[in-house]
Amino acid sequence: MTENNKPSRPDLSKGVSLTAFRDGKLLGHVGEEDVLLVQAGSEIFAIEPACSHYHGPLAEGLVVGVTIRCPWHHACFSLRTGEATRPPALNALAVWEVARDRDNVIVQRKREAPKPSIAHRNAPTPEKFVIVGGGAAGFAAAETLRREGFAGAITMLSDDGAMPVDRPNLSKDYLAGSAPEDWLPLRGEDYYQDAGIDLRLNTGVSAIDAKTRNVTLGNGDRLPFDRLLLATGAEPVKLQIPGADQPHVHTLRSVADSRAIIKAAGSARRALVIGASFIGLEVAASLRARKIEVHVVAPEERPMQKVLGSEMGDFVRSLHEENGVIFHLKDTVEKLDGTRATLKSGAVIEADLVVVGIGVKPRLALAEHAGLAADRGVSVSEYLETSVAGIFAAGDIARWPDPHSRQTIRVEHWVVAERQGQTAARNMLGKRERFDAVPFFWSQHYDVPINYVGHAESFDEIAIDGSIGGKDCLLKYRKDGRVLAVASIYRDLDNLKAELEMERSRG
Numbered sequence: 196m197t198e199n200n201k202p203s204r205p206d207l208s209k210g211v212s213l214t215a216f217r218d219g220k221l222l223g224h225v226g227e228e229d230v231l232l233v234q235a236g237s238e239i240f241a242i243e244p245a246c247s248h249y250h251g252p253l254a255e256g257l258v259v260g261v262t263i264r265c266p267w268h269h270a271c272f273s274l275r276t277g278e279a280t281r282p283p284a285l286n287a288l289a290v291w292e293v294a295r296d297r298d299n300v301i302v303q304r305k306r307e308a309p310k311p312s313i314a315h316r317n318a319p320t321p322e323k324f325v326i327v328g329g330g331a332a333g334f335a336a337a338e339t340l341r342r343e344g345f346a347g348a349i350t351m352l353s354d355d356g357a358m359p360v361d362r363p364n365l366s367k368d369y370l371a372g373s374a375p376e377d378w379l380p381l382r383g384e385d386y387y388q389d390a391g392i393d394l395r396l397n398t399g400v401s402a403i404d405a406k407t408r409n410v411t412l413g414n415g416d417r418l419p420f421d422r423l424l425l426a427t428g429a430e431p432v433k434l435q436i437p438g439a440d441q442p443h444v445h446t447l448r449s450v451a452d453s454r455a456i457i458k459a460a461g462s463a464r465r466a467l468v469i470g471a472s473f474i475g476l477e478v479a480a481s482l483r484a485r486k487i488e489v490h491v492v493a494p495e496e497r498p499m500q501k502v503l504g505s506e507m508g509d510f511v512r513s514l515h516e517e518n519g520v521i522f523h524l525k526d527t528v529e530k531l532d533g534t535r536a537t538l539k540s541g542a543v544i545e546a547d548l549v550v551v552g553i554g555v556k557p558r559l560a561l562a563e564h565a566g567l568a569a570d571r572g573v574s575v576s577e578y579l580e581t582s583v584a585g586i587f588a589a590g591d592i593a594r595w596p597d598p599h600s601r602q603t604i605r606v607e608h609w610v611v612a613e614r615q616g617q618t619a620a621r622n623m624l625g626k627r628e629r630f631d632a633v634p635f636f637w638s639q640h641y642d643v644p645i646n647y648v649g650h651a652e653s654f655d656e657i658a659i660d661g662s663i664g665g666k667d668c669l670l671k672y673r674k675d676g677r678v679l680a681v682a683s684i685y686r687d688l689d690n691l692k693a694e695l696e697m698e699r700s701r702g
């Protein structure tokens with residue numbers, strides 16, 4: 196990058212005055228690289244300015260202690276070391292040394308990136324940890340075990356044929372055709388080899404023997420464990436109507452599912468999305484990007500009303516309508532006969548591609564058959580341990596005591612699954628770390644992201660600040676006067692602040 200490309204950004208190697216900082220931050224460059232200066236208390240740090248998850252602008256993020264949080268998906272980085280301390284980011288950011296002479300700040304050389312932990316090679320121990328599930332929680336757990344220096348065996352078993360992937364992308368950029376498939380894996384094959392993680396794909400687990408501490412694989416083999424993490428995720432709810440088993444009717448959970456929809460979209464003229472769920476509507480948006488006519492049929496009056504309320508529901512509906520989606524709300528599909536879908540209202544839609552997005556259910560069979568306590572999910576303690584000592588559960592299957600809502604809750608959020616995987620891993624190693632992160636999720640429709648922090652199973656009031664239609668708003672969901680959750684569009688910093696406030700007021 197040349198100086199010409201950065202007319203307004205100062206060269207930080209020449210020094211800048213503290214008075215040039217705005218809100219404690221200053222974006223500049225050193226040589227060809229962008230660098231963000233951040234003031235945290237009395238210290239100044241220099242860090243790479245783009246989040247290592249989706250390149251969110253950290254200059255618009257929130258500084259908390261000596262960390263910075265990304266405005267887009269709430270990843271967190273140490274300002275001192277650049278380390279990614281909270282998912283969804285996995286990779287560290289570069290940091291530079293900073294020299295100060297009173298008000299003058301000079302950025303010097305880049306620090307060498309810390310080497311990833313390879314403790315398993317240095318001091319092997321005989322312990323065997325088994326992880327069932329190759330998704331968000333399972334992957335985060337395996338990675339954390341190595342980061343924490345665990346030197347025993349890690350076996351990760353997944354009945355999927357794909358390595359752990361960025362699942363949220365499957366309904367968004369990848370499905371829309373704007374992200375190539377090689378963006379999907381969370382890590383390349385080499386990573387598992389280098390980190391000594393025995394990742395076994397296409398390997399289903401059929402049973403857990405909690406007494407003898409063995410798991411049985413689909414082929415009958417048994418694998419002993421000292422500690423076990425169950426992270427089996429969720430699966431799409433199947434549509435129980437005549438014709439739902441035809442080849443042009445799809446659900447979406449895995450890379451293979453997304454690939455199959457993309458293939459069908461290649462020749463489809465009209466798509467029918469059954470269900471106005473987050474995933475259903477993201478699919479609708481992605482198929483519109485592929486210029487396919489899209490109809491959405493759903494029983495509710497407004498999409499997403501139960502979670503986001505009626506005003507946001509109306510907005511989501513009109514956003515999709517502006518982009519050409521045709522809704523058939525307060526209606527259901529009664530049968531699929533070839534390409535002909537008959538609705539309860541009597542209407543008929545001809546569609547050569549059908550995607551069913553009517554929700555997911557947690558994959559609990561293994562846990563239930565093993566005798567683990569379950570209550571609409573695998574019941575876990577605040578340490579994410581199940582009713583059997585040494586067996587942990589995380590992600591979409593886990594129901595945990597959430598200190599903020601003061602209920603036991605189970606959610607289906609990417610970041611929560613990753614954070615639970617990390618906490619479970621540390622507790623597998625004997626640390627007693629409570630899982631007390633405030634739940635967060637995002638959803639993306641066309642160019643509009645919706646960020647949601649907290650958890651409100653129900654609410655009696657929504658306070659709206661700003662304009663939903665103007666795509667500049669913050670909604671607070673209250674129950675008995677208490678804010679349980681906050682949703683926002685393009686108020687990312689406020690969303691981060693709401694998260695911090697909830698963290699500080701929990702319990």
Ligand SMILES: Cc1cc2nc3c(=O)[nH]c(=O)nc-3n(C[C@H](O)[C@H](O)[C@H](O)COP(=O)(O)OP(=O)(O)OC[C@H]3O[C@@H](n4cnc5c(N)ncnc54)[C@H](O)[C@@H]3O)c2cc1C
Nearest residue numbers: 328329330331332354363400428590591607608609612636
């Ligand atoms: C298309 C799509 C888009 C999404 N978008 C968003 C989003 O924008 N924001 C958000 O917050 N969340 C999103 N989510 C939800 C998010 O992806 C999940 O909450 C998250 O993946 C849960 O992680 P997990 O580890 O619990 O389960 P998963 O990621 O589903 O992983 C479960 C793993 O367990 C394996 N498995 C299950 N049973 C067995 C068995 N018996 N033996 C061996 N392996 C087994 C599965 O093959 C899989 O590898 C999306 C989900 C989908 C499907």
